[in-house]
Amino acid sequence: GQQVMQIPQYQHVQEGEDFTTYCNSSTTLSNIQWYKQRPGGHPVFLIQLVKSGEVKKQKRLTFQFGEAKKNSSLHITATQTTDVGTYFCAGGMGAQKLVFGQGTRLTINP
Amino acid sequence: NAGVTQTPKFQVLKTGQSMTLQCAQDMNHNSMYWYRQDPGMGLRLIYYSASEGTTDKGEVPNGYNVSRLNKREFSLRLESAAPSQTSVYFCATPGRTFYGYTFGSGTRLTVV
Numbered sequence: 001g002q003q004v005m006q007i008p009q010y011q012h013v014q015e016g017e018d019f020t021t022y023c024n025s026s027t028t029l030s031n032i033q034w035y036k037q038r039p040g041g042h043p044v045f046l047i048q049l050v051k052s053g054e055v056k057k058q059k060r061l062t063f064q065f066g067e068a069k070k071n072s073s074l075h076i077t078a079t080q081t082t083d084v085g086t087y088f089c090a091g092g093m094g095a096q097k098l099v100f101g102q103g104t105r106l107t108i109n110p
Numbered sequence: 111n112a113g114v115t116q117t118p119k120f121q122v123l124k125t126g127q128s129m130t131l132q133c134a135q136d137m138n139h140n141s142m143y144w145y146r147q148d149p150g151m152g153l154r155l156i157y158y159s160a161s162e163g164t165t166d167k168g169e170v171p172n173g174y175n176v177s178r179l180n181k182r183e184f185s186l187r188l189e190s191a192a193p194s195q196t197s198v199y200f201c202a203t204p205g206r207t208f209y210g211y212t213f214g215s216g217t218r219l220t221v222v
Contacts, residue, residue, distance in 0.1 A: 006152070009150065033209075033210050033211075035210070035211075041215075042200060042213040042214065042215050042216050043153065043200070043211075043213050044213070045205055045209070045210030045211060045212070046210075047210075048209045048210055088152060088153065090153075097155075098155075098211070099155075100145075100152040100153040100154070101152055102150060102151060102152040103152050
């Protein structure tokens with residue numbers, strides 16, 4: 001079936017270090033979305049990328065969509081304790097179909 | 111406005127029992143979705159409804175049924191619960207700006 005693979009599954013960093021999570025799809029995506037889920041919470045939408053090669057920034061977060069629209073990354077610069085949580089990518093694969101990656105759980109040592 | 115409201119928040123069932131998870135949205139959106147979340151598996155689509163009166167299977171529909179009662183409400187029913195259905199269940203609908211999904215707070219279900 002159609003899959004979106006996300007790595008790493010876990011990442012532990014010292015506060016102030018950078019963090020990156022990657023998503024790869026076996027098929028071309030119509031769009032890629034990113035979500036953040038705090039421990040015990042629900043996924044919260046962060047951003048959507050649609051165009052090939054698109055780069056968007058939200059403060060310390062940088063999101064990229066690959067040229068072939070099959071991969072994406074989220075990079076956090078200088079992590080803070082408020083960044084703790086699980087980050088999910090979700091690939092759009094046509095009408096009514098959004099396939100989620102397995103998520104990357106970020107923990108931070110203050 | 112609440113966005114997406116799910117009930118109950120927690121539930122413990124015995125194997126073989128049935129229950130219905132409720133979801134209601136106040137955003138007047140046509141589409142609604144049910145996902146389950148298991149450790150290391152991400153979010154997997156159980157069923158979705160593109161509009162009132164229509165429902166379709168997702169990736170993991172076995173053991174579940176759904177009802178789109180009206181535009182606001184989309185319920186998920188477990189007819190005979192099994193331990194493999196222990197999970198966190200989320201209802202979702204497209205967000206207010208039509209980008210991304212708005213999720214409910216989830217139902218944490220344990221089947222013993």
